[in-house]
Amino acid sequence: MARNSxxxxxxxxxxxxxxxxxDFAVVEFKQERVARYLAALHQELASCPQPAAVSSVYLGGGTPSAHTQSEIASLLAALFAHFGIERGSVECTLEANPSRNASALAGFRAAGVTRLSIGVQSFEDLELLRLGREHSARDAKTFVTAARKAGFANVNIDxxxxxxxxxxxxxxxTLERAIACESDHVSVYALTIEEGTPYANWFARRxxxxxxxxRVADLLEQAESTLEEAGYVRYEISNYAKxxxxxVHNLGYxxxxxxxxxGMSASGYDDGLRYRNVRGFEAYCDAIExxxxxxxxxERLSTQARIGEAAMLALRTREGIRDSDFRDRFGIEARSFFSDAINxxxxxxxxxENPHGVRLSPxxxxxxxxxCSEFLHPSFLPAPAGLGQTTS
Ligand code: SF4
Structure with missing residues (x-):
């Protein structure tokens, strides 16, 4: 993956x-809304800048797998044409919900999707009920099997x-069943109680x-030991892969x-500039129309903020902060720059610490x-010689 991609x-x-x-930016599925939104997306894409190279495409949501095969095919064709991507040449992930549309998976693959990320959440029916999910454990297993039959060689289970x-x-x-499905990748997220959701009310009452x-920390440790024993590598805090x-997409992030x-609520990054689209469906469609x-x-990040953010993101990964990487990217000695936080x-x-840099301990x-928060805001540190304050 080239750094400038x-x-x-x-x-x-x-x-x-x-x-x-x-608490994601989601709206209930209604066909007339879908048509309006996809038209807006195509319009936004037409005026979107074209980077020199693209290393991955990610269709996230929401439930992208609830779209028809022709909607996904038309969207991907437009994306591939706009960004000069040859179909199949880069990782192209589609988030999927096992509740329906397993029969469309072969069509998604033919359209250029190379990787599926399936929101299984649990292989216990009672837990799925408590989560308000529409699918059963059996549906999830059937969906993963259908993904394999459709020819997907890279399948993630959330x-x-x-x-x-x-x-x-x-x-x-649940972990045993995820392993038995022979998923290539497993993401394990701790449930967070988001303000304003029905779960926040439930949590307040019970x-x-x-x-x-x-208890959650124990469960996360349990995930680590079980999945690593099964041959998965914990390459990021929440992510395990064979x-x-x-x-590729998440590593890039x-x-x-x-x-x-x-799309609505989508946030991007362009050489130090962080940006976010409006969150609401109406606001997004109106603006584009x-x-x-x-x-x-x-937000244009200062150089120091970029370095702090780079450190915070790197620390989430198995590699951690690599001295050579920070030298190449920012011309700094990371261990001196972050000496207070490291100590x-x-x-x-x-x-x-290891000969190549520093990383999180168990x-x-x-x-x-x-x-990570110790590294994120290094602005109290003096800028090293030769380091500009901003990149703009
Ligand atoms: S399937 Fe549920 S958790 Fe996933 S984006 Fe939709 S509403 Fe949110």
């Missing part, structure tokens, strides 16, 4: 039903740790139903590569947010 993220916000814990009433025994069964932070099956973002831009927020985190047992992976 870019990824492309497209947000497809439609879901059949909104899950009670979900799982949630911290589901109400989840036990280490029930989580063990907090005892939700595993506390210590060797060679790491997500953690390596702070540019990302072109399309009026011939304007859907961009709502823009503090090392003393707390959150970091380990304890640091459990307290990743604490460790």
């Amino acid at each position: 870019s990824s492309v993220y497209v947000h497809l916000p439609f879901c059949d039903r909104i899950c009670p814990y979900c 799982l949630i740790a911290g589901v109400p009433d989840q036990t280490s025994a029930s989580f063990a069964r 907090p005892e139903r939700f595993p506390n932070d210590d 060797p060679g099956c790491e997500s 953690w390596r702070q590569q540019d990302c072109v973002a399309l 009026r011939g304007g831009s859907a961009r709502e927020d823009e 503090k985190c090392r003393q707390a047992g959150l970091l380990e 304890r640091g992976r459990l307290l990743a947010n604490t460790a």
Whole structure:
């Protein structure tokens, strides 16, 4: 993956039903809305800048797999033409929900999708019910099998740790089934209670139903030991892959590569400029239909902020902060630049050093947010000689 290449993220916000814990930018699936949104997306794409090279395409949501085969084919054809991508030459991920449309998977693959990311969440029917999911454990297994039959060689399964009433025994069964499905990649996310969701109300009324932070940490450790024993490598805090099956798109994000973002709420990165499109469906469609831009927020990061963010993202990965990488990208000695943060985190047992750089220790992976925040805002540090304050 060349450093000067870019990824492309497209947000497809439609879901059949909104899950009670979900805080993503989603809208209920209605065909007239879909037609309007896709027309706006195609229009936004037509005026979107073209990076020199694209290393991955990611259709996220929402539930992109709920779209018809022809909608996905037409969207991908437009994306490939606009960015000069030869079909099949770059990783192209589609997020999928196992509740329906397994019969469309072969068509998605023919259209250029190379990787599926399936929102299984749990292989326990009671937990799926509590999560408000529309599919059963059997549906999930059938969907993964259908993905294989459709010829997908790279399949991810998303799982949630911290589901109400989840036990280490029930989580063990879910992990075992994910492994038995021979998924190439497993993402394990801790459930977060987002303000304003039905889950936030439930949590306020019955907090005892939700595993506390210590219990969730235990579940995440359980995921690490079970998945690593099964041959998966934890290459990022929440992500495990069989060797060679790491997500190119996600690696690009953690390596702070540019990302072109399309669709409502999508956020992108362009050589130090972070931007985000408006979150609402109406606002997004209106802005594009009026011939304007859907961009709502823009922030030009100072060089120091870029370095801090690069460190924070790198720390999430197995590689951690590599001295040579920071020398090449920013012309700095990372261990001197971050000496205060490194000392503090090392003393707390959150970091380990090696000849190539520093990375999170097992304890640091459990307290990743604490460790990363020490690196994220290095502006209190003096700028090293020869380092500009901004890139704009
Ligand atoms: S399917 Fe995924 S994106 Fe859609 S509402 Fe549920 S959690 Fe949110």
